[in-house]
Structure formats: structure tokens, C-alpha cells
Amino acid sequence: MDLKNLDWITIAKVVGLVAGGMMVAGAAFTWSGIYNVAASKDHLGITTWIFEVVRERSIAVRSLSIEVPPLGNEGMIRLGASHYEGGCVPCHGRPDEKTNPIVTGMLPPPPNLEDVSKRRPPEEIFWIVKHGIKYTGMPAWPNPQRDDEIWAMTAFLANMPSSPSGYSDLARLTRDPVDNGEGLANGRAFTRCGRCHENEGIGTNGDHIPRLAGLSEDYLLRSLQEYARRTRASGAMEPVADLLDDSGMRGLAAYYAELRPVVKKSSAAHDPEQIRRGKAIANSGIPQQQVPACMSCHSGRQSHQFPLLAGQHAAYIAGQLRLWQKGGRGQTAYGRIMAAVARALDERQIEDVAAYLASLPSGYAQTAPLAEVGR
Structure with missing residues (x-):
């Protein structure tokens, strides 16, 4: 056959016939069930290579554009x-x-x-x-x-x-699990909590995990309910909350509300200037940035739906504020309030207020008026 004498229409027909034949052969192979999809049988070499x-x-x-912290x-x-x-x-x-x-x-x-x-x-x-x-x-x-x-x-x-x-x-595999005796699913959830959070006489597994001991039962219960409803995002907490029924959530919230906060180990000295700046934000806010005083909600003198922040890990507080800035915790009414506050803060202000709150005694509830505390 003289290829020089073939016109483009003829070439297109040949290509079309070949492609059509391949499609028919592929369809026949697919519908025949010849290929073994059992996990007990390895792929063909060419299949493994392609995958x-x-x-x-x-x-x-x-992953090329991902910036690594x-x-x-x-x-x-x-x-x-x-x-x-x-x-x-x-x-x-x-x-x-x-x-x-x-x-x-x-x-x-x-x-x-x-x-x-x-x-x-x-x-x-x-x-x-x-x-x-x-x-x-x-x-x-x-x-x-x-x-x-x-x-x-x-x-x-x-x-x-x-x-x-x-x-x-x-x-923390040596940590004893929390045994609430309320059924398999609830027990599994309690055990998972004990792996990260406090247990009797044991603190959290690192400063990126929140302290739960002594927080209000109402706040802890609401948090678990939000995780279960997927309105508070967490790839770690959503599966745990999903294991719990209502009684399990209430039991877990009551357990941590009654748990005595673990005395913090001494750490490196705080920067006095950073603590001073953080104290001003926590007690007086930043009016020019429309940032209210943290203690206007989180001092322990208001609704039990607001958690105490005194003695909370600085790394955890700062991390949550950044999460609110990025829209990761704005799916609830309370979350939207904090998202607006977090977006008004810059990075240094986040670090300052987190350091100050962490420097306070764990579970410290403020009883004096804010005007006096801010002096």
C-alpha cells in the first residue's frame, strides 16, 4: 500500500476503525468478568505499574504548592x-x-x-x-x-x-482508660478521651490538647453535641462523639466538670512585657479594633456556656484563634462570635493573650470587676 496516495479521510477511517475495535475489545473484556478483582490475587504486572x-x-x-510549617x-x-x-x-x-x-x-x-x-x-x-x-x-x-x-x-x-x-x-499508652461502665460504645469513647485529655492526676498529652478538667458541664456537653452534629469541625473528635449516646455525653461532661485540674509543672519564665500586653487585651480588649475583653465572657462570672480560659495551654488557645480566623470554627452561633473577634487580632496579639491566659492558675475564676482586674 502506497501511503503517499492515502488521503486524510482514509487515514481518519483507519484510525477510527482501530479505535472502535479497541473500544469493543475493552467493553468485551470488562463485561466478561475475566479480570480477577479478588484481593487474594495480585494485579497483572502492567496494572500494578500503571496504578x-x-x-x-x-x-x-x-502537593507541590503546599507550604510546610x-x-x-x-x-x-x-x-x-x-x-x-x-x-x-x-x-x-x-x-x-x-x-x-x-x-x-x-x-x-x-x-x-x-x-x-x-x-x-x-x-x-x-x-x-x-x-x-x-x-x-x-x-x-x-x-x-x-x-x-x-x-x-x-x-x-x-x-x-x-x-x-x-x-x-x-x-501515652501507659495511661489508664476512663471506665464509666455505661456500655461498649460509651466506654470506647471514654477510653479515647483518656488517651489525650486529663485523667485522675494526669495532665493532657502535650500543650496542643485542651485542658478539660473543671470546665463547666454545660459547655462540655454542648461541645460534644456540636462534634456529633458536625457543626464543630474536628477529624479527631467527630468520630469519638459519634460513639456516644446522650447519656454517654452527659456522663463524660460531668466527669470532666468534676475533675480537679492537674497542677501545672513549672516552665520557663514568661516574658513580662508579653504578659502585660496579653493582660490588657484579656481584661480591657482593644476598642480601636473592636475586640472585647476576653474576661467579659470567660471569667467564670457569666453563662456556663463560656469556658474558663485561665490556665489553658497557650499553644491550644493560639491555635484555636487561628482556626477561627481561617473559618474553621464559624458554623455555630457561639463560633461566629469568636470568629469575628479572632479576625480582628494580629499574630502578636494572639500570642500575647494566649500567654497571659496560660499564666493564670488553672480553673481560676475571676470575681473582681474587670475595671479592678485591669489595673
């Missing part, structure tokens, strides 16, 4: 370890621990993550944790609004200890 190339290129391209903060790492223990261990296991036999039947099997930081940069780890991966069993983070939680998980995976003892310390 791996598509996966790796997709992750690399979509500092990941060495111990509080972030501990928070990530607590999340890992609660959600990732069933598939990925703990350091130096045998893989669950049930998980070995997955195709592809979940990778061992002890050395994931050597195989992937932090931005790729973050993207995978946030979005998950199709056809692997890797789910997306339960609530994609909470990048701070996902970065905590990334920080842990980037700094995962290789020894069981190091992991046990970060994930």
Missing part, C-alpha cells in the same frame, strides 16, 4: 501520636510490632510508616493524610477543614520513633 505511576505523579503534582514542636508531635494511635494503628501498626494478620489480606497492603519520612517529603505526607488514596483503603481525614490536626499527624509521622518505648511515651 503506581498514576498514584505517585498525582501525589507529587498536587515547622514540624519539630513536641506538642504537635504528641497530638499526632494520639491521633495515630486512635485511627491508624489498626492498619499501619506500631513501631516494631507485627502487622495485623487481617490487614495482610489487603491489596495493596498498608505500608509500614516507620520510615515514611525517608521516602516522602512532609508535603506529600500531609496531602495523603488529608485526601486519602483511591483503591488502597486509605481514607481521607474525617474533616478536611482541620489542617492543624493533619499537620500534627504529619509532624508525628515525620518524627516517628523507631522504638516501642518512644512510641508508647508519645502516644
Whole structure:
């Protein structure tokens, strides 16, 4: 056949016939059921190669624009370890621990993550944790609004200890679970709370986790209800609240409301100037920025729906204010109030007021009028 004498119409017909034949063959292959989709049978070599190339290129391209924050903060790492223990261990296991036999039947099997930081940069780890991966069993983070939680998980995976003892310390596996005796689902939720938050005589697992001891029962109950309704975003707390029925929520709120705050360990001296600036914001607000005094709601003299902030971790307070700034906690009436306040603050003001509130005794309720406290 003389290709020079073929016109473009003929070429188009040939290409169309070939394409049509391929489509017919593909349809026949699909409907025939010949391809074995059982997890007990590995893919064809070419299928595995295609999946791996598509996966790796997709992750690399979509994570290019992600800016990585500092990941060495111990509080972030501990928070990530607590999340890992609660959600990732069933598939990925703990350091130096045998893989669950049930998980070995997955195709592809979940990778061992002890050395994931050597195989992937932090931005790729973050993207995978946030979005998950199709056809692997890797789910997306339960609530994609909470990048701070996902970065905590990334920080842990980037700094995962290789020894069981190091992991046990970060994930607080030696902590005794809270036993409320109210059924399996409620008991599981109580145990999960004890892994991160206070227990009898034990503080929180790091300064990125809020202190709950001594907060009002009304506030704690409302928080759990908001997590269960998905109106307060948290990929960590929503699954826990979902386990609880009404009696479980009330029991948990009552437990922490009655729990005595753990005496804080001495830490590095505060910057007196920062404390002075933070005290002014907390007690007098910033009128020119339309920022009200924090203590006008959070001093313990108002509604029990407002939590006491005295003695709360500075890192947690600052993190929540940033979350409100970004719209991550504006789905409720109370959240919208705080979102407007947070957006009016700059970064230094957030750090200042968080430092001042953290410097107060845990559970301290202000009884003097604000005008006197601000002096």
C-alpha cells in the first residue's frame, strides 16, 4: 500500500476503525468478568505499574504548592501520636510490632510508616493524610477543614520513633482508660478521651490538647453535641462523639466538670512585657479594633456556656484563634462570635493573650470587676 496516495479521510477511517475495535475489545473484556478483582490475587504486572505511576505523579503534582510549617514542636508531635494511635494503628501498626494478620489480606497492603519520612517529603505526607488514596483503603481525614490536626499527624509521622518505648511515651499508652461502665460504645469513647485529655492526676498529652478538667458541664456537653452534629469541625473528635449516646455525653461532661485540674509543672519564665500586653487585651480588649475583653465572657462570672480560659495551654488557645480566623470554627452561633473577634487580632496579639491566659492558675475564676482586674 502506497501511503503517499492515502488521503486524510482514509487515514481518519483507519484510525477510527482501530479505535472502535479497541473500544469493543475493552467493553468485551470488562463485561466478561475475566479480570480477577479478588484481593487474594495480585494485579497483572502492567496494572500494578500503571496504578503506581498514576498514584505517585498525582501525589507529587498536587502537593507541590503546599507550604510546610515547622514540624519539630513536641506538642504537635504528641497530638499526632494520639491521633495515630486512635485511627491508624489498626492498619499501619506500631513501631516494631507485627502487622495485623487481617490487614495482610489487603491489596495493596498498608505500608509500614516507620520510615515514611525517608521516602516522602512532609508535603506529600500531609496531602495523603488529608485526601486519602483511591483503591488502597486509605481514607481521607474525617474533616478536611482541620489542617492543624493533619499537620500534627504529619509532624508525628515525620518524627516517628523507631522504638516501642518512644512510641508508647508519645502516644501515652501507659495511661489508664476512663471506665464509666455505661456500655461498649460509651466506654470506647471514654477510653479515647483518656488517651489525650486529663485523667485522675494526669495532665493532657502535650500543650496542643485542651485542658478539660473543671470546665463547666454545660459547655462540655454542648461541645460534644456540636462534634456529633458536625457543626464543630474536628477529624479527631467527630468520630469519638459519634460513639456516644446522650447519656454517654452527659456522663463524660460531668466527669470532666468534676475533675480537679492537674497542677501545672513549672516552665520557663514568661516574658513580662508579653504578659502585660496579653493582660490588657484579656481584661480591657482593644476598642480601636473592636475586640472585647476576653474576661467579659470567660471569667467564670457569666453563662456556663463560656469556658474558663485561665490556665489553658497557650499553644491550644493560639491555635484555636487561628482556626477561627481561617473559618474553621464559624458554623455555630457561639463560633461566629469568636470568629469575628479572632479576625480582628494580629499574630502578636494572639500570642500575647494566649500567654497571659496560660499564666493564670488553672480553673481560676475571676470575681473582681474587670475595671479592678485591669489595673
